[in-house]
Amino acid sequence: xxxxxxxxxxxxxxxxxxxxxxxxxxxxxxxxxxxxxxxxxxxxxxxxxxxxxxxxxxxxxxxxxxxxxxxxxxxxxxxxxxxxxxxxxxxxxxxxxxxxxxxxxxxxxxxxxxxxxxxxxxxxxxxxxxxxxxxxxxxxxxxxxxxxxxxxxxxxxxxxxxxxxxxxxxxxxxxxxxxxxxxxxxxxxxxxxxxxxxxxxxxxxxxxxxxxxxxxxxxxxxxxxxxxxxxxxxxxxxxxxxxxxxxxxxxxxxxxxxxx
Amino acid sequence: xxxxxxxxxxxxxxxxxxxxxxxxxxxxxxxxxxxxxxxxxxxxxxxxxxxxxxxxxxxxxxxxxxxxxxxxxxxxxxxxxxxxxxxxxxxxxxxxxxxxxxxxxxxxxxxxxxxxxxxxxxxxxxxxxxxxxxxxxxxxxxxxxxxxxxxxxxxxxxxxxxxxxxxxxxxxxxxxxxxxxxxxxxxxxxxxxxxxxxxxxxxxxxxxxxxxxxxxxxxxxxxxxxxxxxxxxxxxxxxxxxxxxxxxxxxxxxxxxxxx
Numbered sequence: 001x002x003x004x005x006x007x008x009x010x011x012x013x014x015x016x017x018x019x020x021x022x023x024x025x026x027x028x029x030x031x032x033x034x035x036x037x038x039x040x041x042x043x044x045x046x047x048x049x050x051x052x053x054x055x056x057x058x059x060x061x062x063x064x065x066x067x068x069x070x071x072x073x074x075x076x077x078x079x080x081x082x083x084x085x086x087x088x089x090x091x092x093x094x095x096x097x098x099x100x101x102x103x104x105x106x107x108x109x110x111x112x113x114x115x116x117x118x119x120x121x122x123x124x125x126x127x128x129x130x131x132x133x134x135x136x137x138x139x140x141x142x143x144x145x146x147x148x149x150x151x152x153x154x155x156x157x158x159x160x161x162x163x164x165x166x167x168x169x170x171x172x173x174x175x176x177x178x179x180x181x182x183x184x185x186x187x188x189x190x191x192x193x194x195x196x197x198x199x200x201x202x203x204x205x206x207x208x209x210x211x212x213x214x215x216x217x218x219x220x221x222x223x224x225x226x227x228x229x230x231x232x233x234x235x236x237x238x239x240x241x242x243x244x245x246x247x248x249x250x251x252x253x254x255x256x257x258x259x260x
Numbered sequence: 261x262x263x264x265x266x267x268x269x270x271x272x273x274x275x276x277x278x279x280x281x282x283x284x285x286x287x288x289x290x291x292x293x294x295x296x297x298x299x300x301x302x303x304x305x306x307x308x309x310x311x312x313x314x315x316x317x318x319x320x321x322x323x324x325x326x327x328x329x330x331x332x333x334x335x336x337x338x339x340x341x342x343x344x345x346x347x348x349x350x351x352x353x354x355x356x357x358x359x360x361x362x363x364x365x366x367x368x369x370x371x372x373x374x375x376x377x378x379x380x381x382x383x384x385x386x387x388x389x390x391x392x393x394x395x396x397x398x399x400x401x402x403x404x405x406x407x408x409x410x411x412x413x414x415x416x417x418x419x420x421x422x423x424x425x426x427x428x429x430x431x432x433x434x435x436x437x438x439x440x441x442x443x444x445x446x447x448x449x450x451x452x453x454x455x456x457x458x459x460x461x462x463x464x465x466x467x468x469x470x471x472x473x474x475x476x477x478x479x480x481x482x483x484x485x486x487x488x489x490x491x492x493x494x495x496x497x498x499x500x501x502x503x504x505x506x507x508x509x510x511x512x513x514x515x516x517x518x519x520x
Binding site: 047124128131132133134135136137138158160161162165166195197230231232233234235236237238239240242243244245246247250251253254258259 | 307384388391392393394395396397398418420421422425426455457490491492493494495496497498499500502503504505506507510511513514518519
């Protein structure tokens with residue numbers, strides 16, 4: 001493994017990496033992102049991905065990178081810690097980054113279990129929701145245009161590798177997607193007449209969750225075949241969007257008798 | 261409502277507020293915190309709390325504070341925007357803060373449903389977990405010493421008012437609490453033999469969730485009466501701690517037939 005040292009902000013590779021760190025547009029145009037840390041890199045490799053460039057902070061031991069298997073073909077660049085910090089999404093950088101292409105995992109042939117996410121704006125929330133969907137074996141995540149970028153470094157951190165294994169349809173129009181869906185679509189809404197547990201999720205199902213504050217738009221609510229609320233007996237009247245999605249997705253699995 | 265203008269960082273009120281913003285020890289010793297924004301302030305008032313001091317950023321219209329009911333007795337201070345920003349927990353401050361005493365809500369007399377949280381370190385996660393417990397009508401949250409401060413401005417933001425209505429036992433030792441608990445305690449652990457849905461939560465129940473990365477300590481696992489895993493058929497092997505808690509808590513409610 002040969003390493004290239006980058007010394008300056010004017011280096012073209014550094015400029016390219018910095019754009020990927022900061023701009024969702026740059027990520028979208030290149031269909032690339034930056035993976036932060038060995039854990040995400042290992043998940044990417046496990047999912048069959050091949051990183052394009054590995055980035056090591058100068059103070060980070062080269063052996064740490066070498067320990068991650070199968071990366072020998074990737075080009076490695078070493079950057080001074082101050083420059084590395086400009087690329088890393090967290091205050092205490094791990095010292096290891098990878099420039100990597102988006103993966104497009106195949107949809108499982110299982111019975112459809114789709115999550116439709118409208119305008120989820122917090123990267124941590126979005127990442128957690130994708131992680132929940134991936135853990136549940138969801139067949140697809142449909143993300144509206146107003147969602148935070150699913151491939152941003154912060155969303156990747158929240159997703160813990162979910163983006164590498166979960167088929168996603170990005171920048172979608174939830175209303176038209178729901179109108180084309182032939183299964184049952186259930187919009188989670190606090191004012192719904194049905195309670196979550198009275199509905200049947202054993203057929204092809206899409207679960208629809210809206211923005212953290214505003215909930216679902218009228219257009220999306222109208223396009224879903226039914227609405228459900230999660231019964232909340234407590235003195236706080238709503239759940240975090242990510243918690244609500246988890247409750248609904250795992251109720252669907254429970255009804256399907258999934259026991260893995 | 262008369263207002264006092266603060267002009268300097270040396271003002272004793274400002275110094276006191278700044279300590280509450282920054283130090284969990286200061287909050288613990290005074291049993292006070294800072295509430296950020298009208299939403300939290302309204303939730304605090306609705307729960308029966310009386311704020312001690314209201315803080316308004318100079319650029320924030322005084323009418324916004326006046327619109328929050330029943331605050332006329334509280335002292336109001338006005339601070340320059342630059343000083344206000346030092347007190348606010350978010351990058352884009354709301355312009356309204358309240359210095360407020362911790363509330364100690366009474367435990368409902370309902371059938372016990374306790375959440376035991378060990379070393380939850382992310383304030384957003386902790387807040388979301390308290391919000392889930394409050395929405396579910398949990399009777400108590402037991403927080404280990406290693407948990408993030410439940411009364412920090414960031415945890416309050418994630419909790420959306422949960423801290424005002426949910427009885428909490430702070431800085432607890434989960435192992436000894438569990439040994440004293442006479443109901444069933446279920447530790448969520450990925451390697452558990454039982455699947456979540458095969459257990460009975462219709463009696464007094466404590467649900468036990470561990471640290472985001474490390475999970476539960478051996479001592480806490482040993483103190484719980486049983487262990488359960490959430491079946492995950494997907495290609496990602498774990499849920500966010502907050503999502504896992506939501507799935508378990510709402511499974512307990514479902515079994516109890518709670519339909520409010």
